Amino acid sequence: MIITEFLIFIFVIFVTKYFWDNRRFYYLAYKIPQGNLDYSLKGLYQILTADSKKIFNLTYETFNADKVCGKAWIGLSLFVGVVKPEDVKKVLNSKDCLDKPFVIKFANILKGSIFGDLNYWHSHRKLLNPYFGAKNLLNIIPIFNEKVKALMDHFKKLEEKGDFNAFYPMSAFTLETILKVMHYEVDIQNQKSEVKSAFIENLEKFFEIITVRIFQPWLHLDFIFNFTKRNKKQNEFLRDIGEVFTKNVIKNAKNLLKKEENNNEKSKSFIHALVSPKNNFSYQEIHDEVSTIIMAAQDTSAIASSTTLMLLGIHKNIQQKVVDELHGIFGKTLDAPYLDFEKIGELHYLDMVINETMRLVPVVPYILRVNSKDIEISEGYVLPAKTFIIIPILRIHRSKNIWGEDADQFRPERFEKENFEKIPSYAYIPFAKGPRMCIGWRYAMFFMKIQLANILLRYEVDSDMKLEEVNFQLHVTMNSAQGYNISIKERKLN
Numbered sequence: 001m002i003i004t005e006f007l008i009f010i011f012v013i014f015v016t017k018y019f020w021d022n023r024r025f026y027y028l029a030y031k032i033p034q035g036n037l038d039y040s041l042k043g044l045y046q047i048l049t050a051d052s053k054k055i056f057n058l059t060y061e062t063f064n065a066d067k068v069c070g071k072a073w074i075g076l077s078l079f080v081g082v083v084k085p086e087d088v089k090k091v092l093n094s095k096d097c098l099d100k101p102f103v104i105k106f107a108n109i110l111k112g113s114i115f116g117d118l119n120y121w122h123s124h125r126k127l128l129n130p131y132f133g134a135k136n137l138l139n140i141i142p143i144f145n146e147k148v149k150a151l152m153d154h155f156k157k158l159e160e161k162g163d164f165n166a167f168y169p170m171s172a173f174t175l176e177t178i179l180k181v182m183h184y185e186v187d188i189q190n191q192k193s194e195v196k197s198a199f200i201e202n203l204e205k206f207f208e209i210i211t212v213r214i215f216q217p218w219l220h221l222d223f224i225f226n227f228t229k230r231n232k233k234q235n236e237f238l239r240d241i242g243e244v245f246t247k248n249v250i251k252n253a254k255n256l257l258k259k260e261e262n263n264n265e266k267s268k269s270f271i272h273a274l275v276s277p278k279n280n281f282s283y284q285e286i287h288d289e290v291s292t293i294i295m296a297a298q299d300t301s302a303i304a305s306s307t308t309l310m311l312l313g314i315h316k317n318i319q320q321k322v323v324d325e326l327h328g329i330f331g332k333t334l335d336a337p338y339l340d341f342e343k344i345g346e347l348h349y350l351d352m353v354i355n356e357t358m359r360l361v362p363v364v365p366y367i368l369r370v371n372s373k374d375i376e377i378s379e380g381y382v383l384p385a386k387t388f389i390i391i392p393i394l395r396i397h398r399s400k401n402i403w404g405e406d407a408d409q410f411r412p413e414r415f416e417k418e419n420f421e422k423i424p425s426y427a428y429i430p431f432a433k434g435p436r437m438c439i440g441w442r443y444a445m446f447f448m449k450i451q452l453a454n455i456l457l458r459y460e461v462d463s464d465m466k467l468e469e470v471n472f473q474l475h476v477t478m479n480s481a482q483g484y485n486i487s488i489k490e491r492k493l494n
Contacts, residue, residue, distance in 0.1 A: 028374070028384040029078050035062035035070035055215050056474040059366065063392040066401060068378045075217030077101070079388045081395075085402070085424035087377040088391050092426070092434035096373040101388040124289060125439065127279060131270035132439045137446060138341060139269075140181055144450045145338050147177040152454055159490060163464070165483035166309050170451075171200045171302035177447070178297050182271040182290070183256055184249045203299055206237045207475035238291075246291045250275060250283075297440060299477055300363045305448050306484035308357045309455070311410050313463025313486045318353065318412060319456065323491070325349040326457050332493045336454045344449050352412040354448055358430035359403075360410055360467075365394040365478040367432050393429055394478065402427045410467070459488040 019026065062072050063081030072079045082091055091097045099118040130136065151173040158164055179186055209230045213219040225231050253271045260272070273279060274286050281289075312319040329346050330337060337343075369389045376382050383389060400407045402423065403414065413419065420428075431438035438444070455461070463486045471481040 025078075025384040025386070028382050029071065029387075032069055032071040032080055032381055032383075033067060035072045035081065055211060056365075056472050056478065058215075059390075059392070059474065060394060063390060063395055066399070069381055069383075074215060075220065077217070077388055078384075078386075079390055080383055081390045081392050082377060082383075083392060083396055083399070084378050085396070085426040088396070088429065089426040089433075090377065091369060091371075091375065091389055091391065092367070092429075092432065092436070094371070094375060096375060097369045097371045097389065098435060099370050099372065101368050101370045121436065124285075127273055128270050128439060131273060132443065134442060137442055140443060141339070141341060141344075141446065141450075143180050144177065144447055147173065147180055148451050148454045150176065151451060152458065155455065155459065155488060159459070159488055161487075163485045163487050166306040166486050167302060167479075167484050168200065170306045170309075171298065173451070174302045174305070174447075175200065175294070175298045178294055179245065179249065181269075182249050182253065182294075183269060184245075184252050186245075200298075202237045202240065203295060204475050204479070206234060206295075207299070207477060208473075209234050210476055211474050245294060246287055249290055249294075250286055293440075297444075301444055301447060303363045303477055303479050304354070304358060304444070305451060307361045307363075307480075308354060308448070308452060309461055309486055310463050310465055310480075310484040311357055311360075311467070312353070312456070313461040314465060314467065315410055316462075318410070319461060321412075322350050322353055322452075322456055326453055330457065334458045334491060334493070336457050339450050339453060344446055347449050347453060349412065350449055350452060351445075352415040354445065354452070355415045355428075355430075356410060356412040359397045359414075359428060360408075361472075361478065362393045362397055362430050363477050363479075364430070364432075365392065365474070367391040367393060367429070391429070396427055396429070399427070408468075455488075456491075458491060460491050462487045462489075 063070050063083060066083075068082075068084055068087070070081050072081075082088060098121075151169065154169050154173070158169070176186060213225065213230070219225045219228070219230075249271065253269075253275045257272045257275055271290065274281060274289055312322065325347065326336075327333075329343065367390070369391070371383060371385055371387055371389060373385050374382050396402070398407045414423075426433060431441040431444070463484075465482070465485055472478055473481045
């Protein structure tokens with residue numbers, strides 16, 4: 001009895017000291033408006049029973065684009081949504097907000113500069129930046145043009161066969177192209193189904209595990225999570241990606257680098273920069289960076305292009321405008337000629353369509369940062385140091401105060417120069433902005449334009465889906481739980 005009382009006393013002293021030492025943090029946090037996600041009995045039940053669809057709805061409702069900010073507690077961690085474009089600009093450009101919260105470590109089991117902490121990101125980003133610039137993109141465009149032909153061959157098999165989920169062929173094609181950019185040639189689209197399953201189908205499950213873990217604080221503790229089935233599935237996926245792709249990509253890159261060195265050639269590839277001995281990266285660092293780039297680029301690009309096809313299948317009038325632009329550039333043809341830098345730059349309406357797709361359905365709906373110092377935002381709210389700052393891209397992109405009463409509608413014309421100039425610069429951030437902006441955003445835009453131009457020249461795309469009826473789920477990325485169902489038939493030239 002005495003021991004029990006003593007332990008309770010020690011616990012009370014510990015808790016009291018903790019809150020006293022952090023009294024300023026909780027004082028400032030108290031002043032921030034509460035969002036819908038809390039630890040009331042209702043809130044606890046919501047979190048305990050949350051799957052990826054419920055998590056998406058919870059987070060969407062928690063952070064309201066019509067308010068300055070809103071908070072949510074997950075365990076002892078304070079999450080604050082920041083939605084005003086001027087505040088978003090301040091956060092994304094602040095040297096005190098470059099790091100990411102510890103919950104990102106759940107996606108950072110591979111590390112890599114995308115999810116890495118500040119020091120890791122800084123050293124790797126400095127090395128990789130030159131290889132993702134506009135000049136080096138000229139070396140990648142030929143690969144995009146080459147690989148899209150394989151996609152068209154695959155679409156030929158799907159022609160007039162009814163509805164299919166566009167995500168799977170687009171995902172296989174995207175993965176195949178990313179590997180080719182890394183100088184690793186593999187025919188993903190014609191691989192056996194178990195090879196595809198080892199990566200493409202399991203990738204969504206992997207991201208779902210990360211998402212659920214973030215919102216269930218007891219799983220933040222490794223000694224609990226390590227005993228769960230989710231941990232087992234996660235490790236199986238990591239093993240599969242390492243065995244199927246990453247090891248072979250690295251081995252192949254090292255062999256090619258030796259040949260270039262023997263021939264006194266200078267590589268222009270980021271994969272060669274990673275494996276080069278002069279950069280002194282460990283094998284594990286190279287492995288993590290390669291795996292993370294493959295996973296992140298494959299999933300985001302495939303979702304964005306699949307969503308665009310679905311929306312164009314729904315909105316036939318907009319699809320026809322894209323086709324009219326393509327015919328004006330390439331003539332009335334079913335086969336797109338080689339798309340070089342200049343031709344891609346002429347695809348203005350297609351560019352607006354892609355931008356509108358990423359506004360309405362952003363692939364990454366949230367940006368997470370943690371501030372090392374207090375930061376003041378609109379209306380005098382102060383986010384105390386070590387706040388987990390959430391920038392709810394989806395909420396901002398659909399704010400009627402910013403985009404008008406038709407913010408929930410698919411209208412590419414809002415990206416015409418005279419219209420878009422009226423929009424605050426940080427109200428449209430599909431690739432984020434600031435120092436930690438997505439390093440591959442140029443690649444992604446050029447890649448999507450080339451593949452969509454080829455598909456839309458040859459095929460009429462149709463979809464029976466309705467955007468307002470799509471159930472979205474949060475798997476780190478935002479995707480449709482029903483898939484991206486379309487049908488295609490060869491376009492008739494009048």
